[in-house]
Amino acid sequence: MSTDTTTPADAATARPADAPPFRYGAALAARIERAWQDRWEAEGTFHVPNPTGAWADPAHPNADGDKVYLMDMFPYPSGSGLHVGHPLGFIGTDVLGRYLRMTGRNVLHTMGFDAFGLPAEQYAVQTGTHPRKTTEDNIERYRAQLRQLGLGHDDRRSVATTDIEFYRWTQWIFLQIYNSWYDEAAAKARPIAELEAEFAAGTRVPAGGQSWAELDDVQRRRIVDSFRLAYISEAPVNWCPGLGTVLANEEVTADGRSERGNFPVFRRSLKQWMMRITAYADRLVADLDRLDWPDSVKTMQRNWIGRSQGARVRFPVEGFDDVDIEVFTTRPDTLFGATYMVLAPEHPLVDAITPAEWPDGTGERWSAGATDPRAAVAEYRAAAARKSDLDRQEYKDKTGVFTGAFATNPVNGALIPVFVADYVLMGYGTGAIMAVPGQDQRDWDFAANFGLPIIRTVQPFEGFDGEAFTGDGPAINSANDEISLDGLGVAEAKAAITEWLSARGAGDAVVQYKLRDWLFSRQRYWGEPFPVVWDADGLPVGLPDDQLPVELPEIADYSPKTFAPDDADSEPEPPLSRAEEWVAVDLDLGTGPRHYRRETNTMPQWAGSCWYYLRYLDPDNHDRFVDPEIERYWMGPDPARSDDPGGVDLYVGGVEHAVLHLLYARFWHKVLYDLGHVSSEEPFRRLFNQGYIQAFAYTDARGAYVTAEEVVEDEDGGFTWNGQPVRRQYGKMGKSLRNVVTPDEMCERYGADTFRLYEMSTGPMDVSRPWSTRDVIGAQRFLQRVWRNLVDETTGACRVTEAEPDVETLRVLHKAIAGVHADYAALHHNTAAAKLIELNNHLTKTYAGTGVPRAVAEPLVLMMAPLTPHIAEELWSLLGHSGTLAHGPFPAADERYLVAETVEYPIQVNGKVRSRITVPADADQDQLQAAALADDKVVAALAGREPRKVIVVPGRLVNVVG
RNA sequence: GCCGGCGUACUCCAACUGGCAGAGAGACGGCGCUUAGAACGCCGACAGUGCGGGUUCGAAUCCCGCCGCCGGCACCA
Structure with missing residues (x-):
């Protein structure tokens, strides 16, 4: 374990010089956290066994448990790093994953990066830095930020969409789609070769009625190409001459300008790759009924498809x-x-x-x-x-x-x-x-x-x-x-x-349908190249699998050719078109060596996110995008549920991806299903929209943002910054609003466990809430009290006793256990935390002087572990256990302590509480009624009237109607 | 305009889905400990659930009508 105790954090956390040496604070937390993160990594604590293949591990403690596939929407690794709002969902799924793992489930949870995209390319244009360098640096930064939060991810399974080994399979899936057509009669996609065979056999006749035998090769190919699920079309697109690229609709502002650079955008008809998502419109609507998704998201998808x-x-x-x-x-x-x-x-x-x-x-x-x-x-x-x-x-x-x-x-x-x-x-x-x-x-x-x-x-x-x-x-x-x-x-x-x-x-x-086919090409450098070449007839040819991956070429200038911003008639010229020696290729694609030109558009950023959840399952597989048996194990339909489409067990992310990402991924998944590559019909069986952490921002008299951290609230509810009044607004956290708080700062000032606990206790997972740095101390105080109950602050020795806990304590404990199980499982981590605080408060009151009995201390530590894993591991080891608690045990509630011997009943008269009686827990309704009617205050309230009716609710109350 | 969601204490949130409005955190007030402050510990005050009606023995919870906030869709034929 590290012995470094003199980080600058010490001074910042106002830990007084005379504080006991083993008081739980930022410095101690930092030591504990780093040590456990290192140990988890060294021991591969969160490696998850597959049912087969190189990562099968029948000896793993969870190998026989029910599988659970948990996922977060993976982030784009931006240059500014994470702020405290980003990890809210990541921590929430981690808490659930840790709980499920401790209760024996085989939990697959990891994290990847949606790493292609415009920002890295723009940065490259400005600075000459290769987008891969920028992207990989940012990913490194993200990984470090996420690691310090103590997330129990299987780090072997992490992928980035920009990894060549990853986009090789993105290209492979593109070719599967390209080499398919939608058979309306069978209501599914089929290999294009089967269509060609039907034409050749005469069992299908081209729309124009021509005889297949009389058509030449080029004519036949044009007909076949027009059936493909990925096809070339002349379509009106958002052409932005100032940026030299076409833009997605969401990259265009409401007044018809580019979000980046504020250049005019024109509607222009251009030859583009399209994906025939409209063929799936019916199934995309119908199968929503089989998904456990928020109604709001289902409604948005239905609106978008517009059947x-x-x-x-x-x-x-x-x-x-x-x-x-x-x-x-x-x-x-x-x-x-x-x-x-x-x-x-x-x-x-x-x-x-x-x-x-x-x-x-x-x-x-x-x-x-x-x-x-x-x-x-x-x-x-x-x-x-x-x-x-x-x-x-x-x-x-x-x-x-x-x-x-x-x-x-x-x-x-x-x-x-x-x-x-x-x-x-x-x-x-x-x-x-x-x-x-x-x-x-x-x-x-x-x-x-x-x-x-x-x-x-x-x-x-x-x-x-x-x-x-x-x-x-x-x-x-x-x-x-x-x-x-x-x-x-x-x-x-x-x-x-x-x-x-x-x-x-x-x-x-x-x-x-309102849904239109999906415009799938972009004039950008930093995206997946299409695995397609163009032949002398001007027709596209999909490359064979053994030509993959088609790697991005190195080029001198990453920027697309730009034009005068208002030059609406200009033509896009993708950056790749300038890599002449890459574009021109001689290949033998089965018809002898020929000259081809490569497709120079790249795929949109959505491509990688359409299937990354499949790659997590089997990321080390070099022969297939995922092994079918492994896919079936983690994602296959559950025969115990009726009409289950299969898919990821829980997918957590913001509602902003309600339509595009989730619709595109469903579409790709259905194509893969039709072609027999996956056993699940849907990618995400259950979807959960997390809330956002929002923040206050403050503007001065000129409307300029001031540093939110330095604003103080005065007595009459106003706000001032350096003595001048400022105006408060509520919304996003962002650099330009000068209100960013980073997880790094929080880890430094309080530790990751405190930060995790704070974020989880401010509300249930689906609720948005304001960030409040000054409230974080509350979470720290709780951990400090637990620590003090179990550890001597001056010697660092364990204070637990081997004494038997009293019955009252056991009641409190088992009530907490029962509640915590239900809360974690339902993603109500806030109420789970409250129950643990309640339990610890009881221990403080009962055992402050004597030390807490082991029989209560151990379950408390185990129950804390999902929320605050580092301090829990440390306490578990101080309690004398050598191994990690990541795989359990997790305490089970004992029914005996959940029922009290006596129960206090409120007695209502006409709906108002007038008295209370205490009766044995097994008192029947007649006894309860008799006891209630005999009560002095009830008699007084009735004032001699006969009760018209007495309602007895066992376990709740008695209501006397007079 | 249409559709959906949400309004509980100063703030963020609980309330076993119809049964005592309060679990937890912060802020606030007091007491203890301290030369003092911080930290820590103990105690305390604060709402009748946005408004108006209804159903019920009983409503934060169910129903109806408003108000406010948030989100989605919006000349979609």
């Missing part, structure tokens, strides 16, 4: 033989009330159907004063294009212009005018709608502006005085020669009209 059921209906355009406007509607039952149509300004049919001249009688309101429809439409489209997405959303007043064209309502042959209006969005449905003002408020507003007819097709309830009626009710005004919906409810009417439309070839029932 809606309805019909596509075709409206023939008047004057054209073969032009239909296809709309999507969730309310086909209201078709008879469709009195006009609207196309989005970007809709491709607009040009085709807009005539050269206004039809007779077109009024000023519809024509917007333009001399002809083409001019009017052009003007309106130009105006719409100038508006940002945001403007279009906020501008609620319905604008639009008549195209001059008419379409035919298929149910009644009515000619209805076609408008262009920006309240219809090109990105949803078909970009065109049938407008039913009677049943849709948006359409009603537009109809009112343009004087369009309104026909109700659902009878509103009696007394309805609104405009559009969107509720249920009987259909009206909805009949033609062949069908009548009148009188049917909304659901029946939908079914009836959809069947009619489909029989007539005018429409079909469809399911529509």
Whole structure:
């Protein structure tokens, strides 16, 4: 053990010179903590055995226990390190993991790093430091910060997404996805080779109806490529010339500028890699029901996927033989009330159907004063294009212009005018709608502006005085020669009209999603290279597995080519495209040596986090991304639960990843499941959103942030800094807010155990709460009192006695044991801590002078271990045990001490407590009632009345109703 | 605007899910110990549960209506 006692921390913690030498304080804690961390590491205390392979260990004390796979959302190792808010969840899962491990479970818990990403690359651009250097330095810093917290992680299993051995498998999984297609009939992904075989055998015919045999190789490949789950597409993306890269939606601010650098961002159509996540939309929605996740997260995913059921209906355009406007509607039952149509300004049919001249009688309101429809439409489209997405959303007043064209309502042959209006969005449905003002408020507003007819097709309830009626009710005004919906409810009417439309070839029932395919490429250096090359025909070729990993090349300049910030027409040029000798390769991919060019985009940061939980299971496997047997052991479905999809037993992280990360990971996992690589259908069986630690920040009169640590509260509740009044605000902890507190400072001033205990006792895991440095002392005092109860502060000797504890103490002990089991298991670490404090308070009161009996001291120490593992280990060894307590034992509650001999009952009269009686614990209801009615105060309260009723709740109270 | 969550003491949080509103921490006040302070120990005060109704023998807990805060979605056809 280290003997260094003169760290600067000593002075800072105000430990007086005359304090006893073995008082528990920062200095002693530091010695204990370092010693135990070293020992855990040296002995591999937290190494977790696998069921098979090199890390199988049947002799491990937990090898036969039930497995539990616990996980934290892994962090991005930023340059500024951890603040006290970050480890809240990590400590919470560690406490649970330690508890489960002590009670015999085989607990897998480790930590990794989501280490690709823009900050390291930006730093490289500014300083020339290689992103790998920056990243690895930051990871080192994080590891040191996490180590000092005493987290019981299996450090052998830690991975970083930037490890070449890790991203080799990220690339391998990409190829699995690339080499698959979604078979709608089988409702699963299948290898692309099986699709090719179907085409070749003629059991499947290409959409165009051509004969496979007559197609040349390039034509065939184009068709096959169009089926792949990872495919190339021309898609509108956020192109930021100032940064020289495309950006994810979440990297663009609400006013259309880049979060970094504040450059303008343009919507541009560019050739990009996409992932066909939409093929899984149905299963991604349906399987939410099988997950133990917070409802809020499930709701967010459902919203994001946006499944809606309805019909596509075709409206023939008047004057054209073969032009239909296809709309999507969730309310086909209201078709008879469709009195006009609207196309989005970007809709491709607009040009085709807009005539050269206004039809007779077109009024000023519809024509917007333009001399002809083409001019009017052009003007309106130009105006719409100038508006940002945001403007279009906020501008609620319905604008639009008549195209001059008419379409035919298929149910009644009515000619209805076609408008262009920006309240219809090109990105949803078909970009065109049938407008039913009677049943849709948006359409009603537009109809009112343009004087369009309104026909109700659902009878509103009696007394309805609104405009559009969107509720249920009987259909009206909805009949033609062949069908009548009148009188049917909304659901029946939908079914009836959809069947009619489909029989007539005018429409079909469809399911529509808001979810779009996932844009999967970025013009960055610091990401996973695609395992793809381009051939002379300009077609992509997935590399064979033996070509992996495709390593990032060394390049001189990490920055993408940047342009004038407002140069919207510029083309992205990824940094990798400049590594000419890397890009150009000669390979023999089974067709003889040929010349290829490598894909120069890189994958988005989400890629690694889509599967890292699988790599933790088997990180040393060089032949597979994970051994199937090991995956089945840790993540396979539990046959004891009905319809269990399998997955990580508990995944803890912030709610900010509710949609993107968790949706992408579910998608990848399902592909791997379909292809038979994993036995679990879902990655995360149970999800838990931890709260955040927030902090106060203070601004002075100029609005500048002042150092929060130096602010003092005055008597009337105001705050001052250096004598000047400052204003307090509550929110995040951050460098710029000058309110950061780091775990390093806390470990130095109090020790890791105190810090852990403080964070856990401020509330349950899912609650956000303010940080308060001055409250940390409370946790330290508790540990100090426990220490003093068990250890002589002047000699350091153990003070426990071999005496038998009294019965009252045993009652208090076993009540604490029972409570602590339940609290840890439920992640209520705050109440577990309270129960331990309560127990120790009892010991202080009872045994302060004599020393605590071993039979109570030992269980107390063991129960503290999940929260404060270092001091617990130290006390356990002072109590004479040579080994670690990490694998147990953990005390079990003895029923005998949970039931008291006598019980005090409150006696209520008419619901108010009037008296108390003490009766034997086994008193039956009649005895209780008799005792209560005999009580003087009860008799007095009744004042001679006969009680009307007496309610006896065994174990709780007696209520006399008079 | 729609959907969801939460309002308990000066602060953060408990309350066996309908049964005595208080476990724990901080802050606060007092006492002890001290030359003094710090530290430590002991003791104490502080809310009737955001507001208004209802159900019940009994409501922080269940129901209805408001108010406030937080989050998600938002012209999604």
